[in-house]
């Protein structure tokens with residue numbers, strides 16, 4: 098219901114001892130106020146009603162005389178921090194607890210409108226609840242929601258039909274007493290979703306999702322979702338889809354056939370956090386056009402994955418996706434890679450010449466990864482190819498027309514590079530038509546369980562293991578960790594854990610040291626030092642890394658240990674321990 102200060106009327110009329118009797122009388126005769134507060138230095142001292150004015154006239158007070166101390170002390174005050182629920186008398190004058198200054202009033206009118214609003218809110222929430230309930234029961238999917246102890250809190254009609262137990266009977270029971278072979282208790286322990294799993298129920302194979310509900314770093318419950326009534330239903334869908342694709346394939350006449358590889362869809366880019374959902378929404382729109390896309394984001398966030406999904410689902414999908422890592426190719430070879438060369442163009446040139454990447458991407462997409470590492474001279478040539486839509490092989494005379502979509506990616510701040518003259522402004526604007534920023538994993542930690550679940554399935558398949566689970570404490574450390582290497586790092590950590598732990602359960606003690614560093618040190622490592630320093634530091638042994646950070650911070654604060662400890666997020670005692678350990 099809220100506090101008094103949220104509801105009180107602050108526009109109240111006040112009287113002072115200097116008000117003339119006729120003015121006080123007029124205000125009260127107006128009828129809006131039954132009584133008015135009389136204040137002195139902002140503090141309430143009395144209340145005055147119309148009877149007090151009449152009594153003053155009868156007592157001989159002149160019409161133009163100041164009212165002075167008429168009225169009574171018969172009033173109630175309350176503090177503005179009181180809860181509305183505690184009110185049972187009106188009017189109430191609201192004063193500030195410390196200064197006693199009059200702030201407002203709660204009249205019968207306010208109280209009535211408060212009650213009306215509360216009733217309306219209640220009715221609205223009841224209506225919303227009814228809608229939720231209706232959707233819940235109308236859904237084709239069976240839905241069961243449990244709390245953190247595995248007790249069923251919500252259960253819908255569909256699930257009830259499948260297990261042969263009424264909703265009323267199921268709610269309040271442990272889930273394993275209601276759903277046979279359920280793994281929801283395991284999901285509550287691991288905190289990792291299990292999607293598209295086959296589940297045998299009442300002698301029939303069903304497809305289910307089991308999803309943990311995470312809140313403030315804790316698993317507070319789980320949702321069990323029965324999505325298909327039988328595995329055969331999926332087979333039907335797949336058969337239909339296969340037939341459709343075949344039809345499409347037959348009707349398209351392509352001159353430039355792509356190399357067969359698995360197509361990437363946006364659904365394969367795992368993540369449901371608002372940050373990644375928004376990015377996927379923009380990318381889906383980008384796929385509908387041929388305009389250049391400039392993808393930015395830290396290393397390992399999934400820039401190439403997005404580029405592939407845009408190509409594979411977009412209008413250029415019938416052509417090739419040609420990927421060029423500009424940082425990995427030596428500068429002197431980059432141009433021949435991109436533009437190709439003719440026979441005899443230089444010593445060592447291949448017989449018959451060679452097609453460049455732009456030619457290969459004709460009717461498809463060229464993905465220029467790490468474009469920030471491209472030399473300025475090559476940038477100028479790229480700009481020409483984009484503008485002219487034709488490419489000239491090295492040593493060649495004839496321009497070759499090319500039609501391609503360009504997607505560039507970088508983990509550098511191109512705008513800053515443009516300002517410093519390290520990247521061509523004209524090329525930047527040519528590429529910056531559809532900018533797409535991929536957020537780092539630390540800004541979408543909500544996606545961690547889903548990514549883990551996806552990777553665990555892949556690893557189980559690769560290593561031929563049926564099941565391997567992760568301790569909830571491990572998950573919590575994963576949530577706390579800063580993930581400087583983003584998704585690539587997460588996938589690598591999982592693979593390492595998978596390969597190195599022989600048991601079926603990954604425990605906290607299996608984790609590498611970096612997961613136990615203080616968050617401040619992690620943050621410092623990721624944000625404050627330049628990328629190349631961070632990369633070098635990561636290759637060093639973890640302790641060496643910590644030593645480097647401490648040294649750096651100490652230098653920055655000119656040896657002030659208290660300040661250094663504060664910046665590192667550790668106590669002074671811990672800092673002293675570390676200093677003696679590292680002999681600093």
Ligand SMILES: Nc1ncnc2c1ncn2[C@@H]1O[C@H](COP(=O)(O)OP(=O)(O)OP(=O)(O)O)[C@@H](O)[C@H]1O
Nearest residue numbers: 365366367368395396397398399400401402584585
């Ligand atoms: N949302 C995601 N779901 C599943 N896997 C992902 C996701 N994003 C990235 N990956 C995987 O993480 C790894 C790194 O992704 P990718 O190479 O696309 O990142 P990048 O940003 O292009 O990295 P770099 O800057 O180093 O080139 C790949 O193995 C990729 O398949």
